[in-house]
Amino acid sequence: MARGLIANAVSDRDGTALPTETTGNATDNHYFNNTGRTKLLVRNSGASGRLVTIYVSRTVAGQSVTPITKTVAAGATEVFGPYPVSDFGSVVNVDVAHAELMLRTID
Secondary structure, rough: OOEEEEEEEEOOOOOOOOOOOOOOOOOEEEEEEEOOOOOOEEOOOOOEEEEEEEEHHHHHHHHOOEEEEEOOOOOOOOEEEEOOOHHHHOOEEEEEEEOOEEEEEEE
């Protein structure tokens, strides 16, 4: 199956509700549309640390760049980004290790 889109919200001075979380899917994984200002919010609803992997679309001398892999601690919420379009592209692929990771993005 295809990767699933992570819900996004655009913030403004009047305040913005965060989008509904997208439940992690470790089989099909995810992507988000990237403006260069986009931040990825990852909440771990589980009792163990879980991995999230963020892919870099840029290549160096024709070689792929190693993806960014981070562990989100049990019960923690972490914010990752922003992601320069020149390095990550306008669409960023994200893999999760477990459905306990809840995802959303904000610009």
